[in-house]
Amino acid sequence: MTATAPDDALLAEIENVAVELAQLGGAEIRAALGGMMVVKYKGVEEDPTHFKDPVSQVDGRVEALIRARLAEKFPDHDIVGEEMDHRPGLGHDYIWAVDPIDGTANFINGFPLFASSVGVLYRGRPIVGAVWCSTSHVLEPGVYHAAVGHSVRFNGAALETRSNPSIRRRLGGEPRASRQSTLGWDGRKTGSAAIECAFVAAGLLEMAWFERPNIWDVAGGMALCLAAGHDAAEWRDEAWMPFADFAQPGADAGDWSAPLAFGKRESVASFIATERP
Template identity: 30%
Template sequence: MCSSPEGWIPEKTRAMGSQRTTLEVWAARCENSHWIEKSRHDFVTEADRQAEALIANALLQAVPESRVVGEELSPSAAPVGDVVWIVDPLDGTTNFLHGYLQYAVSIGVLVEGALSAGVVHDVARDRVYWGASGLGAWEGDRRLHVSGLTEPRQALVGTGFPFKNLPLLRRYLDQFAAIMGATSGIRRAGAAALDLVDVAVGRLDCFWELTLAPWDVAAGVVLVREAGGVVTTLDGSTDVLQHGSVVAGNPGLHKWLMDLLRSA
């Protein structure tokens, strides 16, 4: 087993390059592709499944004793093992199907149970963001930093609707109204991995969503934390890989956002 996540970053980046080729091939066929509705508002295509298989093979070849947990092919697999990759082969599938250029590949890695590294490939813009514990968060040779904004009235906040758990919609809309009234604006782009990238880069000051899976956030959480931000659940736990809420932000606004969400 590799002793440091730093050594795995090139392997993940190569997997991303292969994944980009797969998506380009399938994007050309997108209009004729078969939409499979997993649940209401939740779709999958052959692009997702082919891509996940390709990524899993690349990662297992790089670290043979590791394990892969992916959204499409192994969503119920337990993330147990010395090295566990958490893969979303296409975050923002509905965007992809509609030609809306906000979708990504996301790979996070647990090392002995600790979230240790992650990489997000913004496919449409061909940008790769990566981070690892103690090494910072990066895009190429540019180190990422969360914003320094501390005034809520100036803040731009990202979000996502709880489309997989509609009974939460009323609570979510109350939160949405509270944040809309307290900030400069809200953005909802439909790909949580890229929303978290935007927090890490400083384009968004905060982000929240009520129903996210581990593969939606594993890589992005590493990026935000390594860029100086804070990520918790709405209950304040730092364990955000439990199929639930995620609240991310810069250190000056995270607590403010938590308090407002809880009181809404």
């Protein structure tokens, strides 16, 4: 049976649960930080020298907790996460895209930039996002969250962003630390796509772009950026196209991956006019 489009009451309920799940992830991360955790590396069985995709025991535990809680609250919704093999197709009306720890390499090394991200899609389009960040615009951990059609909030409070007109060069999220943009901002690489998404929504970054993120890396942050009124573009068919949704006919939700750029309208327009992945 096809679900109806979410009204404001359902959006509010979904947002509340998304915030709860992001906070759950943040609590588990903080409790484990600094401990002697077990760390494994994806792909090391095929290549013993492959140490590029770490996963801690906390990643799996957080995703399992989130899945269990979501099954209680919205049993008819599906979920795609980084750590478990279940990959629903985008034919489901509601899909939750979850990254229990985004920035795991930072986390296991104690480098304090990481996040726990929850994004909710309705027929492939982001409608709710909640991203717990290890730090924020107020130098405190907390959750940036929003539902489509409503403003971005931080820990439940309205988020007010103002640009200082005396700052002539802003900051932009770049996938390579050595690369410097020629479009009027200084590049920054945090090691966490979810944090960069949240920082764009919060006005700390002018824009950000990613060479090939996974859906769980950016679904929550994309919902935040759309709620903030930003533009987004996706690279497909050898061109930048306006982002519409994550839908891929005949493909699993977990299979989506494409170059993605989003941020302030004028910055995104300048970027896609000159840059190629």
